[in-house]
Amino acid sequence: MQIDKFSYDNKIVRDFSIATVIWGIVGMLVGLLIASQLFSPAVNLGTQYTTFGRIRPLHTNSVIFAFVGNGIFMGVYYSLQRLCKARMFSDLLSRIHFWGWQLIIVLAAVTLPLGITSSKEYAELEWPIDIMITLVWVVFIINMMGTILKRREKHMYVAIWFYIATVATVAVLHIVNSIELPVTWIKSYPVYAGVQDALVQWWYGHNAVAFFLTTPYLGLMYYFLPKAANRPVYSYRLSIIHFWSLIFIYIWAGPHHLLYSALPDWAQSLGTVFSIMLIAPSWGGMINGLLTLRGAWDKVREDAVLKFMVVAITAYGMATFEGPMLSLKNVNALAHFTDWIIAHVHIGALGWNGFLTFGILYWLIPRLYRTNLYSRKLANFHFWIGFIGIVFYASAMYWSGLTQSLMWKQFNSFGILQYPNFLQTTLQIIPMYMIRAIGGVLYFSGVIVMAYNLVKTAMQGSFLANEDAEAPALVKESAANREKGHHWLESRPIQFMILSLVAILIGGLVEMIPTYLIKSNIPTIASVKPYTPLELQGRDLYIREGCNNCHSQLIRPFRSETERYGEYSKAGEFVYDHPFLWGSKRTGPDLQREGRKYPNLWHYNHFVNPRTMSPGSIMPSYPWLAEQELDTSTTVAKINAMRKLGVPYPDGYENIANALLMNQAGVIAKDLRKNGAPVTKRKEIVALISYIQRLGTDIKADTSLTK
């Protein structure tokens, strides 16, 4: 038998591990900043670039795509080479992947604070960056599949299946959700509108959690946990079932993010059913992970790596039990739009992704540098301070979410809302926001301690860039002993990838196609008209400032919501909304029926300093909106783009759009000046007020007509 000599590329693993730690620190620091802004709005530093609405996406993007993303690549590049007994397909592609990904992160960190955003959660980056992401991802796919194809191990270990499903599905998700029509270099509109846009977005959003935060990390779990525990996974059979059921079921569950929304009922129920089914494969994976440690629990007491991994897997189990529970409509009615969801996602992010990453780092870095960990004590300290941080964070957010939700729904004995002023419910939970920030500080300080420990470890060791290895070359199988069934599949990566794709595409297509097909799914409302040019510009300012990060535009059909906000949302009201702006969290009140509720002057004063109109409000001040002039050079392009997407602006409308815009702005500015606000019609604030005053009024007009 021929023995091949080759070497593993450790340098790319080391590079990704450094990026993981650095971006982890950055992402969590931004998280601390926005957490502090929620009890002290002054922490926005008085600039528009660091207000909550703009940097909340920076926090989510940097934690998901920079911290966890680099963590995925670190683990994949290490384990894939060893499981395939082959060096990565191309060192050049590895470098392009690494630097391309870091460039994307840097561009995100620049554009998001500048307000360049698509507003779609976890897909905020604008179209040129979307294209870059696609290209870099393709590089990763080629590099990964190339490595698998030249492997010296006949069968692909279960971790590799998870990697294959991840790269294929993320590609599909990213491309479908990013189909947008560019207006300028930094602005685009999604081709979908309203309900369809919402459905696509949450099909994406849910599966970004599934295929970016879960499946690759399950792959890492299946490799690094047996490594760290030095024993094989509990049941390889279970892992096969785990894999196929998870990737098939996960893709269907997206609509549970839109329960009680204007989405058709059948799609909501579909989401709920598949979410409940998801408990089975998720817990199968968790049990498989935890039982791998059977007979080795004594090691868990001493080994910080295993401690981190055990808590990570337990957090995975908790989050994947809670998720299906949150998709039950009655639970969702209580939890949606509140901090409960923030708690839920942080069990996943801090517990599952964070702790698994830390465990892998503590295991990996000493091996890359051929030394022992600098300090076990510090690693144990990190474990405990991180763990306590999670407890503080989560308990404060559960408490706050439940409190606020119950206050929103509370009626008094006269049958009217007990807390009609939204702000009362916010002020009630401010102490919880402070405790949450303390939890964040604890967790963050643990990460700093880890960074110090790992740097010290690296300094005392010597880095092994190319690790020599040898393995027998793979012999081609003869036609006589061809394998059948899953064996066959496990030795064929391309076919495996195609079958995984089929599994996820079926769920996606069944969910989405009917929404496009059946006209009755989105009943049109005759009185719903396209936005005026000024309102359209105002809407884009709303997107730029990230208002949708704190304000929903979706009133659920509950008495407590129709009493507070007005008529519940109808699918037909959003047909011209490219993109939809339903939001997913109510840090402030819903705005869908905000139009004509208050005079223009109220909004003017409220934007310049919210606390003049609502004492104690935690909304940031936006004085610059009253100073900056609206950029009207884009109006024509925007009208043209909207028309291309199917919004019925009449022919030639783009030519008179800016004149109409100035007319409408003039009326609003005149009204503001009459009431004492020093403003001209060219200021941004006028456009934003025009949009706010339009919100939800199409339907109000309709009811007044029928009466």
Add this chain to the structure above:
Amino acid sequence: MFSNYLSSIEGIEIYPIISLIIFFAFFIGLCYWVIKVDKTYITKMENLPLEQNGSGLNNDLENNQRI
């Protein structure tokens, strides 16, 4: 656009049901295969991550190092 083509397909409702049946059958087949599969194969796959094929020093670390 493309939705017009899709809506002109007759009896499109049957496709989701067919897909569900395909997958249900796939799962039954998968479970059957997993139960029946050769034990030596399972043992081999289980131990894949634990195989030592890197340089010597790291292998010693694998076995001795506990942090």
